[in-house]
Amino acid sequence: MVEPVDAWWRRRQWSRGTAVPYPVGAFRSAWASYPVLIRQYHPEWNHGVVLTQVPPAAEVLLTWECDVGHVFVATPAEQRSRPGRERRRSVWCPECQLQATPQRWPVLPEDWPATVPVPQRVERVRGRQTLPAAPARGAPPAAGGALAGGRATGGLPTGAVASSRARSARPRSGRVAQPVPRSICTKTPRLPSGESFTSVCAPATASAVEADLRQALQERFAFTFAHTAIRLDRPFFDHVEAWPDIVLPELRVAIEYDSTGRHGLEHVGPRQETDRRKDRAVRAIGWEVVRIRTGRLPALGPYDLEVSGLSGRTLDRLVDTLRDLRGALFVDAYAR
Template sequence: MPEPIARWWARRQWSRGTDVPYEVGRFREAWASFPVLIRQYRPEFNGGVVLTQIPPAADVWLTWLCDAGHLVVATPDEQRSRPGRERRRSSWCPDCTELARPRTPSLPMAATVRLPGDSPLVTGPVEQPSGGSTRGRELEATWANRRSTAGASGGRPVRSRAPRASPGLCRATPDLPPGEPFVSSCAPPPASAVEAQLRADLTERLEFTPGQNAVRLGKPFFDHVEAWPDIVLPELRVAIEYDSTGRHGLEHVGKREDADRRKDRALRGVGWEVVRVRTGKLPALGPYDLQVGGLGRTTVPLLLDRLREIRGDLLVDAWLRR
């Protein structure tokens, strides 16, 4: 299991009995054939340890800065095993890969048909009118409008425009004042068992309305006018997020960190405060964030102390379970 650079370096110092377990340049030859990785490695993001002090087989999380400016967390083996030994400008980066992915919109199937009476060609979705149904009458009106438009154009081809894709707003979002918590049918399920465990541990110590999983925003956030924190505390108007780098060390870093900051600003803009429980090497993003090694016995007590800092001892202690 990979571990953060600080923990790995400290363990090597202890096992080798020296402050510098690997001298600078020790593994220079092993990294020499990866010039782009040498350029993208940043000691300032890795506890001051330089790349030539790290064995290529070390099971450790390292932070790299790609040519486009994205921070990437990956092990030496992951970086060295990407396609292309020379690691040119096309070297792997999850954010660059996402930006380069083609985003062709999905349009309805279209066909070319000829209207009655040798009228001009009209391109559009083909659907047969159905008798006297409401949908059939709508289609008949559409065909009539196209015929009249074609006649008025003096025989010039008339083409129907493809419908614009509507914004991805959740149609089930209730019309509530900004800042109101509610139960959203659009919210994704919990991303990990650790989030569920944190929610359960907090529920043992603090009373709050269960089930609410969204907060109404004042303006769209990623095409939604609602935010979905990991834990919603309606009585305190505090949102709690549990952040880790994930199995591959790519979560909540780089562009994903920017999205976290935008989400925090959106919630604070409607009167809420955010507490992020940040694990591993993830830095704090806000004034009340917790930096912990993982979910443990001290996590909830530290979280309650943060809630007291935000809303005061009197209010928070009033909701504690006796």
């Protein structure tokens, strides 16, 4: 029966009558052919049990972390025998496998409704592929012998015309487009999802207003303002970390200051969708996002503030929002 690693270790201690049932390095040769699994196994996440202390055939649930940063639970047998006959790099991750699965176009059923446009509808008649003729406006559908739009087939059989069109619509290479592999930055420290830290990849503060907002918060609260990034549980572009303008680790709140910029192109259009995606990634790990939106930018989240600029009133509204999020007693405990 599969059991957690702590229960499995206690049971082995009782059955063998010793505090260390398997010494460190007892199964080093068995795991030597899986260097990636050795790198992705962390004893601190498995109650201090080292991988070389675990028999490869043990029915025990171990915690692993893939190269991207996804944390999942699997047995040694599941890790050593890859599902789906995939053995690249001797590693498997359920989240990475889901993201790498190519999306296939659905196949039209035989009884597809007649409301589908004629050029996209394919029927099979006596083993041949034929394209049904488009009926004239106000007339019943034709039995065959003409193409869509009333054009003649030029003496060619309907099946031959359909086959030639199918060949012209088919990709010349005959290969299915594969997703472009992404390279994830390896400079992000190995931390649990939701932990904040000082990132070497975080960009410098690009706005003087952000610096003023940070200084105003520092004067009122004793939060930790040195952190610049939050560890995510899935990639965000080429990193597994997010860089909010201000990170408040004590409250687990990220503050963003948004303006349209000098040319009125910031945080609008596709960039606004990037902001939404970033907010979803941060909220998925237990944080909350408060955006201060200026320049008539609409609010994206339930706690966003629509203001005309940074002022004392804006700072008061921000503090009231933090109190609503985490409680007045908790927030005021950090007041200077």
